[in-house]
Amino acid sequence: MKILVTYFTQTGNTEKVARAIYGAIGGKKEILPVTDVKDPGGYDIIFCGFPVHAHSVPLSVENFIKQIPPGKKIALFTTHGSLRGGELATTAIEHAVSLASQLKVLGTFGCRGKVDPKVVEALLKKPEHRAWAETAKSAVSHPDESDLEDARHFAKKVSMMLT
Numbered sequence: 001m002k003i004l005v006t007y008f009t010q011t012g013n014t015e016k017v018a019r020a021i022y023g024a025i026g027g028k029k030e031i032l033p034v035t036d037v038k039d040p041g042g043y044d045i046i047f048c049g050f051p052v053h054a055h056s057v058p059l060s061v062e063n064f065i066k067q068i069p070p071g072k073k074i075a076l077f078t079t080h081g082s083l084r085g086g087e088l089a090t091t092a093i094e095h096a097v098s099l100a101s102q103l104k105v106l107g108t109f110g111c112r113g114k115v116d117p118k119v120v121e122a123l124l125k126k127p128e129h130r131a132w133a134e135t136a137k138s139a140v141s142h143p144d145e146s147d148l149e150d151a152r153h154f155a156k157k158v159s160m161m162l163t
């Protein structure tokens with residue numbers, strides 16, 4: 001069983017969650033940024049993580065998911081500034097799941113991730129971002145230990161589906 005944990009990150013939040021997932025799984029495993037993955041077909045399961053950008057999936061992750069051979073098992077995780085379980089974050093996860101429609105999605109996980117206050121200020125001025133940017137300030141302490149513990153639990157649950 002060969003497991004890949006891969007992620008895209010700009011400010012480190014998603015990488016933190018990726019490392020918690022990586023630490024929680026056993027067996028033969030690798031952790032790499034999405035842009036460094038050479039052969040996605042060479043793994044039995046891929047945990048793929050991304051920050052929500054503009055209610056959606058960053059292009060590098062979209063391209064990565066599209067490269068994965070059909071039928072491969074995948075688990076998706078995300079960090080986002082908006083509220084956990086809220087509609088905005090859910091929309092992005094649903095989009096990622098639809099990109100993976102040729103794959104076997106074993107699970108999804110999302111938690112909040114702090115947003116640079118300067119970015120929040122700039123985004124509040126843009127109508128298309130105001131909805132989530134207004135709540136983003138309260139993400140300042142995330143991902144926290146409780147988020148990372150949830151991520152570990154998610155990783156173990158997905159791993160158990162493989163045995």
Ligand SMILES: Cc1cc2nc3c(=O)[nH]c(=O)nc-3n(C[C@H](O)[C@H](O)[C@H](O)COP(=O)(O)O)c2cc1C
Pocket residue numbers: 008009010011012013014015050051052053054055056079080081082083088089112113114115116119132
């Ligand atoms: C350009 C940009 C767009 C973003 N768009 C959203 C969004 O639409 N919804 C949301 O909840 N968070 C949004 N965020 C916040 C990030 O998803 C959040 O801070 C995430 O944890 C960053 O992860 P990273 O540190 O791995 O890059 C955005 C952040 C940036 C920089």
